[in-house]
Amino acid sequence: EADIYQTPRYLVIGTGKKITLECSQTMGHDKMYWYQQDPGMELHLIHYSYGVNSTEKGDLSSESTVSRIRTEHFPLTLESARPSHTSQYLCASSELRKGQTYEQYFGPGTRLTVT
């Protein structure tokens, strides 16, 4: 059973506000990820981290930023929310399994609506 948590689950906020989406995992995984998913669409990687003080941008350009000060915590911040940021944001972490491949475990997601 994966132990990865995201808060808030739902957020409705006005344009221009600063928001932080929280993600925490208690499994001690080094690698963590943020994905963006629009309804009925595929997941797009927007940020990832291979460990503390390591952050990289993913395939999909995003105006958000991330930080990784502690292994278990990987928050995502939007300095000024816009309606185009409306989406579901999914956090994941992964561990190395036998056979030298990583398996990802996802949080429940945060559904963000910017009005």
Add this chain to the structure above:
Amino acid sequence: TQLLEQSPQFLSIQEGENLTVYCNSSSVFSSLQWYRQEPGEGPVLLVTVVTGGEVKKLKRLTFQFGDARKDSSLHITAAQPGDTGLYLCAGARGTNYGQNFVFGPGTRLSVLP
């Protein structure tokens, strides 16, 4: 350009029927994962396949990785309403240290009672 394609995009069947969904790519992946996602929730990992030609079974679900590690299939026997959901495949790329995942668009399955 989609790195991973899934077909069919939508599938609606009656309880008890069998079905197969596909995940295809022109790229080689070091491993491939299948997930099921419920509305409003995060994807839940079903299986990881690593070796070309590998077959894994999870109760009524059978997963196969193509010999060339570019494609995969998921077969469900005697589908039940509880199987309803979005089935996603994800390919792992990169080195063991720097491995990231690319997702397909998913197959949305509806099993009617």
